[in-house]
Amino acid sequence: MRSNASFRAFSDAELSFVQGFKTGEVDVKGGATVLSDGHDSAHLFTILDGWAVRVKHLDDGRRQIINFAFPGDFLGLQASLFDRMEHSVEALTDMRLCMFERPRLWELFQSSPSLGFDLTWLASREELILSHHLVNVGRRTARERIAYVILLLFERARVTGLAAEKAFEIPITQEDVADLMGLSVVHTNKVLRQMHHDGLLTWTRSKIIIKNQDALSDIAGPIAESRDVLRPFI
Amino acid sequence: MRSNASFRAFSDAELSFVQGFKTGEVDVKGGATVLSDGHDSAHLFTILDGWAVRVKHLDDGRRQIINFAFPGDFLGLQASLFDRMEHSVEALTDMRLCMFERPRLWELFQSSPSLGFDLTWLASREELILSHHLVNVGRRTARERIAYVILLLFERARVTGLAAEKAFEIPITQEDVADLMGLSVVHTNKVLRQMHHDGLLTWTRSKIIIKNQDALSDIAGPIAESRDVLRPFI
DNA sequence: CGACTTGTTGATGTACATCAAGGTACGTGG
């Protein structure tokens, strides 16, 4: 874990505390539901490996992805603070999770201010990303939204180590992009084809190649600029 | 402040700490910009009185409201954690703010775990609300979205003490609703007129009367259910 | 091998945006 570049360095004191706080690791199969809407959870998780989505299913089948979740992200905080999930978390790939006991969350704040601070940092950062999604879905065209998502995924894949120079593999379908950005699959596909035709990128069966990053950035706009500060440990 | 029902009870220790942490109060005129996009801020605020919006202005004039902000809400956390605002905060009404020094944020976590915990709670709750907005804007019809906002505002006005039984005054225009829910003003107005015609509500110049709350709730769906837990002090 | 998932494409439909015009309240200066 220490070797993973997406975590910040942490002190020995923090390390020993985290070791005590942690109750084990779990493996989850791709496609499984990690946390489910409407339920509570006795555990908190941080992602050690694998990708997930936080997703809201409406009763009539409509589906909105709230955000992707990557290694280093924290899962289940809402269930802990509000006694109930308001969305589900579903594994996109096989995952490895670090598990904590929920009742000890309060203990964490008392014993380790720095880790408490990190938690606030994570929650605030997640909120920042959701505000970006909201701006995109609310006020930007399909082309802008999709360029934004592509760059977002590219950035994340790079950090996670899935990406080569300009090409990367992702466990994401076009339907996922559509459900994140409030579009239909069909329209998403058409925009993607158009972008392909314009020489911006290639998307073939979960492999994406960026052909013209500058042009994509222009379309995506300043909101896509990475605010990728060093991420806290937890 | 203690008398305001939207804050939780707090201990004497917390009280004295907060008194020390606080550097003063500020009054802000309605319409003023409290925090501006792209800038940093040397201060953090909690809202003692008045309403605001957190809003993103795109270069071509498009405008997305990220959320409303009410008494008890915390402003400027993002600027503190990420050294830069990614949206502006604009006062809708005259406001009274409680001001803190940003460098002392870290001190807060060290001295008072309970207040640190509250901060995480607030950040997580804001994230929860943004996820609701995202689901609405991404996957629900104009009518659903607007019913959702009406009930949201009604709930907030009640807590803030602006609302009578079924009628309330708000410092919000139809344009604000449109910009929150990713709609045009014109279409928002048409839906509102239709709702009026259907006997659901009346909206006349910043005064709203709920005529049929059950029907509105049905349209708004379960997402509008208030998750209104007791709010922490800070 | 069929069943299923994912991607692709064209035809058609519609929920929304945009444009244009006017109406009502309220403020402000003469």
Added chain:
DNA sequence: CCACGTACCTTGATGTACATCAACAAGTCG
């Protein structure tokens, strides 16, 4: 007090970016 501007709301006509429907192609999997 009136003339004027301005902010907000209202309504109809027109346009379009998107959704929906339908069909098929190409993997992939048990």
